[in-house]
Amino acid sequence: MNNGYLETTKNIYKDAAENPQVGLCCTTTPIWQLPDLQIPTRMLEMNYGCGSTVNPRDLVNNPKILYVGVGGGMELLQFAYFNRQNAGVIGVDVVDEMLEASRKNFLAAESLNPWFNSRFIDMRTGDALHLPVDDNSIDVAAQNCLFNIFKEDDLKQALKEMYRVLKPHGRLVLSDPTCETKMPESLKQDERLRALCLSGALPLNDYVKMITDIGFGTIEIRAKRPYRILDPKHYDTKELIFIESVEVCAIKDPMPSDGPCVFTGKTAIYYGDNEYFDDNNGHVLMPNQPLSVCDKTAGNLSALNRDDIFISESTYFYDGGGCC
Numbered sequence: 001m002n003n004g005y006l007e008t009t010k011n012i013y014k015d016a017a018e019n020p021q022v023g024l025c026c027t028t029t030p031i032w033q034l035p036d037l038q039i040p041t042r043m044l045e046m047n048y049g050c051g052s053t054v055n056p057r058d059l060v061n062n063p064k065i066l067y068v069g070v071g072g073g074m075e076l077l078q079f080a081y082f083n084r085q086n087a088g089v090i091g092v093d094v095v096d097e098m099l100e101a102s103r104k105n106f107l108a109a110e111s112l113n114p115w116f117n118s119r120f121i122d123m124r125t126g127d128a129l130h131l132p133v134d135d136n137s138i139d140v141a142a143q144n145c146l147f148n149i150f151k152e153d154d155l156k157q158a159l160k161e162m163y164r165v166l167k168p169h170g171r172l173v174l175s176d177p178t179c180e181t182k183m184p185e186s187l188k189q190d191e192r193l194r195a196l197c198l199s200g201a202l203p204l205n206d207y208v209k210m211i212t213d214i215g216f217g218t219i220e221i222r223a224k225r226p227y228r229i230l231d232p233k234h235y236d237t238k239e240l241i242f243i244e245s246v247e248v249c250a251i252k253d254p255m256p257s258d259g260p261c262v263f264t265g266k267t268a269i270y271y272g273d274n275e276y277f278d279d280n281n282g283h284v285l286m287p288n289q290p291l292s293v294c295d296k297t298a299g300n301l302s303a304l305n306r307d308d309i310f311i312s313e314s315t316y317f318y319d320g321g322g323c324c
């Protein structure tokens, strides 16, 4: 297999470490504004992500956190904001210049944030495909805008690595571009566009299947937003290609015997005359009260063909609660 694209990727991010490129990735996601959190300017300029992987709901009970593909270190700082323990957050990157740039950014962050100490972050040189991290040692693992760059076999390997290092029920939070239009082969093979997170995007269902095939039993689609357009004037495409960015949480829950629970923001509402509706499969619907359901349960309820259960469409904005 030709792995030249991985080398091209490293070179592009070596350059992006030395010469910050505002807007290299980036989306409409607002930067977290939190009390007493000041993000250094250079760190902001090196925000090479396409969403957010930092969610306070994941961060209760002092989790051990791993962040792969550090960029300028902004999300590591945000994770440290919630964690505040020595070596509470491990940062891994394959590009030494990027690790060096984020170390400098952490020193700048120390002078702006009295609560912060660079020791909160344990920086390690390493590859997403061979993580320098012990098995079953991490509660929350995250990557932002790196995995979309990987071709299928490498993506599988990167996901396997995340699964290996997570504790049971640990969470993998991902943010990546996805695309429902078939990406022309010439763009997919363009190493530079791939490295810039523009042409490796998979359709959302394929992306989720890659994750569940590794064994993650629960998936939450937390957000989906417009990201980029590849148009025929500027790119080798006959049609307009609309790229979105998604935020996904994959939980290392055991795989249910009937397949993974994928929450895309569907809701079931019972509007019949009984006190409640019980599907005898763990889901009790109270009259006119929405219950978040995974797509599998939504399908099972729809298949009952009842005239007193409404199933809403996917909102791709799922933020907790639910049926499983």
Ligand SMILES: C[S@@+](CC[C@H](N)C(=O)[O-])C[C@H]1O[C@@H](n2cnc3c(N)ncnc32)[C@H](O)[C@@H]1O
Pocket (backbone or CB within 6 Å): 006, 009, 010, 013, 014, 025, 046, 047, 048, 049, 050, 068, 069, 070, 071, 072, 073, 075, 092, 093, 094, 095, 098, 126, 127, 128, 129, 143, 144, 145, 146, 197
């Ligand atoms: C698109 S940037 C995203 C940076 C950061 N996550 C953010 O949101 O700003 C990709 C990052 O992954 C790093 N990287 C590239 N290939 C890698 C690999 N094989 N293993 C680990 N990190 C890698 C790059 O050096 C860069 O820091």
